[in-house]
Amino acid sequence: MKKWKYLTMTAVMGSALMLGACGKDDATQNGSTGDTSTQETAGQESADKKLQGAVAGDGSSTVAPIIEAVVEEYAGAQPDVKVSVGVSGTGGGFEKFIAGETDFSNASRPIKDEEKAKLDEAGIAFTELALAYDGLSVVVNPENDWAKDLTVDQLKKIWIEDGTEKKWSDIDPSWPAEKIVFYSPGTDSGTYDYFDEVILDGADLAKTATLSEDDNMLVQGVAGDKNAIGFFGYAYYLENKDKLAIVKIDGVEPTGDTIQSGEYKPLSRPLFTYVKNSAMKDNAAAYDFIKYTIENAGAMADAVGYVALPEEKYQEALTTLEGLK
Amino acid sequence: MRYMDDAVVMKRMAKRITFNKVWKSLFFAATAFALVALAILLYRIVSQGAGYLTFDFLTNFASRFANKAGIKAALIGSLWLMAVVAPVSIILGVGTAVYLEEYAKKNKLNDFIRMNISNLAGVPSIVFGLLGLTIFVRMLGLGKSVLAAGFTMSLLILPVIIVAAQEAIRAVPNEQREASYGMGATKWQTILRVVLPAAIPGILTGSILALSRAIGETAPLVVIGIPVILQFLPNSLLSQFTALPMQIYDWAKRPQEAFQYVAAAGILVLMVVLLLMNSIAIFIRNKFQKRY
Numbered sequence: 001m002k003k004w005k006y007l008t009m010t011a012v013m014g015s016a017l018m019l020g021a022c023g024k025d026d027a028t029q030n031g032s033t034g035d036t037s038t039q040e041t042a043g044q045e046s047a048d049k050k051l052q053g054a055v056a057g058d059g060s061s062t063v064a065p066i067i068e069a070v071v072e073e074y075a076g077a078q079p080d081v082k083v084s085v086g087v088s089g090t091g092g093g094f095e096k097f098i099a100g101e102t103d104f105s106n107a108s109r110p111i112k113d114e115e116k117a118k119l120d121e122a123g124i125a126f127t128e129l130a131l132a133y134d135g136l137s138v139v140v141n142p143e144n145d146w147a148k149d150l151t152v153d154q155l156k157k158i159w160i161e162d163g164t165e166k167k168w169s170d171i172d173p174s175w176p177a178e179k180i181v182f183y184s185p186g187t188d189s190g191t192y193d194y195f196d197e198v199i200l201d202g203a204d205l206a207k208t209a210t211l212s213e214d215d216n217m218l219v220q221g222v223a224g225d226k227n228a229i230g231f232f233g234y235a236y237y238l239e240n241k242d243k244l245a246i247v248k249i250d251g252v253e254p255t256g257d258t259i260q261s262g263e264y265k266p267l268s269r270p271l272f273t274y275v276k277n278s279a280m281k282d283n284a285a286a287y288d289f290i291k292y293t294i295e296n297a298g299a300m301a302d303a304v305g306y307v308a309l310p311e312e313k314y315q316e317a318l319t320t321l322e323g324l325k
Numbered sequence: 326m327r328y329m330d331d332a333v334v335m336k337r338m339a340k341r342i343t344f345n346k347v348w349k350s351l352f353f354a355a356t357a358f359a360l361v362a363l364a365i366l367l368y369r370i371v372s373q374g375a376g377y378l379t380f381d382f383l384t385n386f387a388s389r390f391a392n393k394a395g396i397k398a399a400l401i402g403s404l405w406l407m408a409v410v411a412p413v414s415i416i417l418g419v420g421t422a423v424y425l426e427e428y429a430k431k432n433k434l435n436d437f438i439r440m441n442i443s444n445l446a447g448v449p450s451i452v453f454g455l456l457g458l459t460i461f462v463r464m465l466g467l468g469k470s471v472l473a474a475g476f477t478m479s480l481l482i483l484p485v486i487i488v489a490a491q492e493a494i495r496a497v498p499n500e501q502r503e504a505s506y507g508m509g510a511t512k513w514q515t516i517l518r519v520v521l522p523a524a525i526p527g528i529l530t531g532s533i534l535a536l537s538r539a540i541g542e543t544a545p546l547v548v549i550g551i552p553v554i555l556q557f558l559p560n561s562l563l564s565q566f567t568a569l570p571m572q573i574y575d576w577a578k579r580p581q582e583a584f585q586y587v588a589a590a591g592i593l594v595l596m597v598v599l600l601l602m603n604s605i606a607i608f609i610r611n612k613f614q615k616r617y
Contacts, residue, residue, distance in 0.1 A: 056469075056565070058550060068554045071554050072386070072387070074556075082555070082565070085555070086550045086553060087554070088547075101462075214577070214578050216578065233580075235580045238580070239581050239582065240580070303389065304389055
């Protein structure tokens, strides 16, 4: 009997101590971030008042690194605004946006008509804001010395599902008669949708393709097989240049310049965030965060492996946002 | 009189010894396979993650710079989650077990309930995530809060706790109950003062192992849509939060190689938390088990 009581007491005291410790930790941390932010921002933002509130977002994992960087910086500028962003993929993000659970939704493709219709139905007015460019990069194994430069037509021939097991020689007779091995991002990603839309006009992608939500799996897959071909965001190519060979599309290689100028086409794509108009109007914290995002998206995009939009596009977006207030 | 013929025994002995040895080595290989896999896993994780596992890693928020990235939000978030899951699932689980073992009559309905609890233990965790999203996040309007995620996780591990508690209660010798009744105790007094104290080691061991599962579970959190990118700690049960497995998965998907190591450091933190919880379970079992 005594042990029973002793045990209950220990459990109660233990949990009290643990929660107490968390609380203390919380308090000191808030204190210290408060201190540093006043130091850092004393000059530039002393005029701005400190905001409070919560902002919720969700969406594309491609856009996530940019948003993460912005959120990190924003926490220094406005420590009392609680920004939380999920990474459910473009489609998953829109689903939550339609359910009214988020103030903004990140997307690596433009919104689909059916999603628009559902938003209308839910009575949610939204605005599209571009944040950066990404060059969808088509890559092959470094030992692949034939597919260095593909036309859009060849790319379509390679990736389309036509019921046959395709060999490289089917695309060009001078290429080896080896089976093509496909690696593609998962169907819930905007990357898949975008590629499917612009290269295959919405037709089915080769059924033998290995699909993965984790782009590092695709990198490893292509790096490990001489006959492999795959595609994913530019950042993943940049980080794995030594293991992969990039494919030029109609003679143009994706680089910061060709992606920004649109010369690398059709696979250079804008990354978006869709904001809920009512949140911009009613929630000062949400408006401030989105404004901060647009102001800093270019620099952050460069820092995490994407390409900034031309400066005037950000100015346009700021004007659009101003109109929502 | 001799029943065994030495010659025959000796003739077959060599064959039998070899047979024995073959099976012994096969079973040893089976054991070694699991151990080697564990050793490789541990070596890989430790060699990759140890470099990033500093004190700052525990006290920093996530960052776009691998060397500044920290796990604070996820670690504290997971502790908050456990602070909801532990009381909810243990109280509901032990209550159900007491009802089923001590009160429920043996009839078709209760057999049906028992069978379905066992079935529930086998339902994939992602299904519980969908349930949580529909009921707690949307219908009850709890949002993506600690409370909503905690309730979902509680439902997920509830069947495991019920089954463990049932076993523990069933293992209490019936003589003890009869002795208690014989002394004039009521049914409730018997349960509270005789049955539950005797069953506590089994109940707690089962519960802590179930909680260890909850802390490493990712799928329900993904379905609920728990955010990954945030720079604040939860301050109430209705706060948004993130959890260890979500944060680790997010890092593992990053293009930069350094984040793979950060993810490994995160896994180390998760494993230490798990090992701590499991050793508490072992400690409790050893301390309270020698009752009879």
